[in-house]
Amino acid sequence: MTEPAAGTSPASGNAHATDTTFELHTRIGEIDGAAVHGRTGVIHTPHGDIHTPAFIPVATKATVKTLTPEQVRSTGAEAMLSNAYHLYLQPGEDIVDTAGGLAEFENWHGPTYTDSGGFQVMSLGVGFKKVLAMDVANLTEGDIRAAKKERMALVDEDGVDFKSVIDGSAHRFTPEKSMQIQHGLGADIMFAFDELTTLVDTRVYQEESVARTHRWARRCLVEHDRLTRERAHRPLQSLWGVVQGAQYEDLRRQAARGLVELSREAEDAGRRGFGGFGIGGALEKENLGTITSWVCDELPDDRPRHMLGISEPDDLFTCIAAGADTFDCVAPTRLARRGGVYTLDGRLNLMAARHKRDFIPIDTETGGYVNGHYTRAYIHHLLKAHEFLAGTLCTLHNINFMMTLTRNIRRSIEEGRFAEYRDEFLGRYYANIPPEQRGR
Numbered sequence: 001m002t003e004p005a006a007g008t009s010p011a012s013g014n015a016h017a018t019d020t021t022f023e024l025h026t027r028i029g030e031i032d033g034a035a036v037h038g039r040t041g042v043i044h045t046p047h048g049d050i051h052t053p054a055f056i057p058v059a060t061k062a063t064v065k066t067l068t069p070e071q072v073r074s075t076g077a078e079a080m081l082s083n084a085y086h087l088y089l090q091p092g093e094d095i096v097d098t099a100g101g102l103a104e105f106e107n108w109h110g111p112t113y114t115d116s117g118g119f120q121v122m123s124l125g126v127g128f129k130k131v132l133a134m135d136v137a138n139l140t141e142g143d144i145r146a147a148k149k150e151r152m153a154l155v156d157e158d159g160v161d162f163k164s165v166i167d168g169s170a171h172r173f174t175p176e177k178s179m180q181i182q183h184g185l186g187a188d189i190m191f192a193f194d195e196l197t198t199l200v201d202t203r204v205y206q207e208e209s210v211a212r213t214h215r216w217a218r219r220c221l222v223e224h225d226r227l228t229r230e231r232a233h234r235p236l237q238s239l240w241g242v243v244q245g246a247q248y249e250d251l252r253r254q255a256a257r258g259l260v261e262l263s264r265e266a267e268d269a270g271r272r273g274f275g276g277f278g279i280g281g282a283l284e285k286e287n288l289g290t291i292t293s294w295v296c297d298e299l300p301d302d303r304p305r306h307m308l309g310i311s312e313p314d315d316l317f318t319c320i321a322a323g324a325d326t327f328d329c330v331a332p333t334r335l336a337r338r339g340g341v342y343t344l345d346g347r348l349n350l351m352a353a354r355h356k357r358d359f360i361p362i363d364t365e366t367g368g369y370v371n372g373h374y375t376r377a378y379i380h381h382l383l384k385a386h387e388f389l390a391g392t393l394c395t396l397h398n399i400n401f402m403m404t405l406t407r408n409i410r411r412s413i414e415e416g417r418f419a420e421y422r423d424e425f426l427g428r429y430y431a432n433i434p435p436e437q438r439g440r
Contacts (some may be wrong), residue, residue, distance in 0.1 A: 018046045020188055020238035020275050022304045026414045028321065037296040037323025040413045043276075043304050045111040045188035046235035047103050050078045052304065052325040053410055055311065055402040056113060058333065061086050062096070062106040064399070065333055066391040069108045074369060075396065076403040080108055081328045084181050084190075085117035089164050089171075093184030101186025101234065113328070114187040115308070116178045116242070118160075118194050155195060157212065175219035179239075183227040186234060189306075191278050192220040194242040199282050206246045214258045217241050221262060225271040238275030240306065243295050247287055256298035276304040279324065289318040296323030313342075313405065313429055317422045320409060332402055336394035339383045342366075342401040346429055348376075350394065355380040368400035 021044045028038035043050040050056075057064050057072055059080040064072050072080065082102060087093060099105035102112045153162035159174030178193035194213040197206055224239045241259035245251030256277070263273030279295050292307065299305060304325045310316065311329030319327065332342070339351040343363035348355075350362075358376035370393050382390035405425075412421035 018044075019236045020045045022276065022302060022325075024301060028413055028418050031321060031419045036321045037293065038321045038413060038418065039323070039325070040410050041304070041325065043111070043189075043326070045079075045238070047109065047111045047188055048078065050111050050326065051410065053316075053320045053406050053413075054078060054326045055316070055406045056081045056306075056326055056328040057399050057402075058082075058328050058330045059106065059108075060330065061090070062102060064395070065337065066388065066395045067399075069106060071392075071396055072108075072399065073110070075400040076407060077399060079111035079113060079188075079326075080106075081113035081115065082106075082185070082187065083117065084114045084178065084185060085173075087114075087185055088117065088181045089166055093181045097184040097186060103186070103188075111189070112187040113189045113306075114182050114185050114191070116191045116193040117173055117181065118178070118191075118196055118242075155212075157215075159193075160195075175216040176223045179220055179223040179227060183224075183231060183234075183237065187237065188235070189238050189240060189276065191306075191308075192217045192239060192241050192274075194244055194280060196281060197244065197246060199246065199284065201246070203248070206248060206251055210245050210251050210255050210258075213242070213244050214255065214262070217259055218262055221266045221271065221273065225266070228272060239272070240276040240278050240304075241274040242278040242280045242308070244281045246281055247284060247291065249291075249294050252291055252294045253298050256295045260298065260300060274303065276306060278306045278308050280308040285315070288315055289322045292319050292322035292324055299323075311402065314426055314435075316405070317409070317426065320413075321418070321422075332398040333395050336398045337391040339379075339390065339394060341394050341397055344425075344428055346431070346433065350376055350380050351383050352380075362397050363401070366397075366401050366404055368397060368404070370394075370397040370400070 023042045023044065025040045025042065028036050030036060041052045043052060056079050057077050060083045062082050064080065084093075087096060096102055096105045102114070103109050153160050159172055159177070161170065161172050163170060173193065175193040182190040193216050195209045195216070197209050201209070220239060228236065241263065243252060243255045243259060245255045259274060259277060267273040277295075277299050279292060283291055288310075296305060305323060306326045306328070307319045307324040309329050310319055310324075310327045311331045316327060335341075335347075339349055341348050341350060341362050344365050348362070355376045358380065360375060361371035362376055362379070364371055374393055379390055379393055382393070408421065409418070412418045
């Protein structure tokens with residue numbers, strides 16, 4: 001294991017002194033004469049290693065829906081991400097803490113992430129139907145943000161008041177509360193509490209939000225350090241800052257530089273800094289690579305970067321080239337439960353009638369357990385019969401597809417042929433889909 005990066009040294013007296021560090025391996029360097037940030041590496045955590053670039057399956061409520069942890073592991077997945085908001089509401093972080101932490105509670109026994117809860121507080125409270133649009137061309141503000149009187153979440157300087165999606169009860173998240181919840185959940189990697197804005201927020205509001213998220217990040221660092229020292233009986237956890245700023249270059253760069261400076265200040269004061277950084281917010285698809293590159297220009301090479309909520313194949317290639325290391329998104333698993341599956345020739349809907357007599361695997365070339373044992377016709381039957389096994393098989397296949405894709409991308413970087421592999425894969429996957437129709 002590499003020496004801990006600055007600011008991630010174990011807290012004094014911690015009985016579980018293995019911390020999360022990043023080991024940089026291979027850089028892409030440039031594509032078509034233009035410099036890029038893309039690289040491969042390894043994130044070392046107290047519960048194991050994550051080889052990057054890596055897709056992190058989402059286990060929202062401490063489970064990847066329809067799968068056992070052993071099935072998730074069989075795909076080659078090395079980590080899972082759970083949601084602090086949902087686990088706070090049910091069963092409660094105290095239950096998970098008593099069980100020994102998230103990895104023990106869910107029988108995963110590998111690296112784990114938790115997000116801060118900010119996305120769910122905002123999207124379920126300020127937005128409608130879990131929607132924070134990435135493309136607002138055909139939407140009005142009323143499609144994206146609820147009117148203030150209808151919102152289930154209200155933001156102020158200190159935090160966010162919100163109502164539970166389970167029973168409507170009132171709750172409040174602050175940066176300190178988010179840290180307390182995430183320390184109780186015990187994930188190896190957790191994120192600072194931030195404000196998630198939408199693309200219809202004004203420039204003035206985006207400026208205010210970036211400044212507020214910066215102040216919240218400072219409070220998260222202070223509370224994270226306090227809890228680390230208080231909870232020396234638990235493995236060390238790595239706190240990552242989240243870069244916001246919407247589509248504005250100056251705000252994105254300002255937010256990234258601000259978080260780096262906060263981290264250095266904490267380290268200089270003998271406290272723990274940020275072990276990595278997340279890139280968040282609603283982003284227009286056509287600007288995704290540019291925005292990621294702006295942020296990575298400002299972030300240190302020795303810290304990993306996580307792209308929040310990205311899973312479309314073209315977006316993966318774009319973000320990896322721009323410097324992102326890890327990704328998470330519910331899309332592969334949510335799509336699977338409705339019969340949507342990935343193949344090297346694009347996405348299929350196994351509910352479609354044409355698959356009723358389709359006695360071939362979903363995608364032979366991708367391989368994996370499902371392709372070795374089941375046909376499209378059988379899974380079509382399960383979907384039509386509303387059998388739970390349909391969701392299991394489609395989800396297992398989609399996660400395997402994402403693991404295979406990121407593993408192949410990693411290999412292509414190491415072999416110096418990233419651009420060639422990208423063009424080959426995307427040319428086939430999107431052969432019949434115009435760029436403007438490639439959804440998120």
